[in-house]
Amino acid sequence: MRYFDNNATTRVAPEAVAAMLPFLTERWGNPSSGYRFGHDLAEPLIAAREHVAALIGASPDHFFFTSGGTESINTALQSALRSEPDRKRIVITGVEHPATLNFARLQERNGYEVVIVPVDSAGQLDLNALEKAVQQETAIVSAMWANNETGMLFPIREIAEICRKHDAPLHTDAVQAAGKVPLDVRTAVVDFLSLAAHKLHGPKGVGLLYVRPGVSVHPVIVGGGQERGWRGGTENVAGIVGFGAAALRSMRRLDEMNTRVRSLRDRLERAILERISGTSLNGLPEPRLPNTSNIAFDGIEAEGLMLLLDAAGICVSTGSACSAGSHKPSHVLTAMGCSPGRARSSVRFSLGVDNTDEDVDVLLAKLPAMIERLRAEFSSR
């Protein structure tokens, strides 16, 4: 298999599997138990928490583990709304993940006004529109660090400054940024930050929500007081330990992501744009994640290309995995002003540290003939 869909999920790193295994086989106790077989698990949990803390430049006391990105996002937004019940405005960008968009839309029924800050044709945020939106009392602003479909990076430090100036709390969805660009909550001063382990070669079903010191948390999942009462439920010990190992590995391989993987992505992108006519990039070359390339192929349905590539053992994505299955054009590309036709002809290639030169060669060898075939079929319809 040649896997070019690392923004959907990543292979669990061997280091993460090895770290997790003892907690699925021999050390399967409950950390809250009074005997050693249980409470001895505190130690590996503390170590994992420290590794994950280093990934975002936070103190281990300032985040809690969740079941993943979606839960973290829901908890951050819900918590902010409960903290300031008199503020009835939610500000988000038009290219957020469905976890954010759908949470915000649901709140309209509860009397909230949802302001969607637009992006331009390259996917860059209109900071003037953001500033205007937050001038009225705002319960929460949510802006992603990096976009899952185009890889475009938002200027999160500038966004944070605007929010601070107008006393509007800020959540950032950093799910796609982690492991690809440096994250540091000491320099990007956000109130909440969400991550998911499975995007950085950790296991699925575990993530975190960082909360800036002094910001209140209103737990959404209440239970037995785990995670200092911020998130109930018996700890996912193996998952958390796997997240810790994956965080360590991704910090060690961050340079490789920004050198070798970036140049692999650039070689793939350049070759497609040069060798195949009627192709163009969605977004800009920079500021962008080093692994992502979203390309429109005129005169084809991306869905058809995905199926042909799948038959050849190559995985790519059309739109985000979460919206796959629906035939709606990508809301991200639509928000950037793409026509539905262009959005439906766009393919996302997302690379990772497991990709090799040979993967790119194989993809490039197959792609032109597939595009030609699809174009011929499309025009004869």
Ligand code: PLP
């Ligand atoms: N935010 C972004 C930008 C994502 O790409 C994803 C996953 O695709 C999520 C949030 C949701 O994460 P999870 O599927 O782990 O809940």
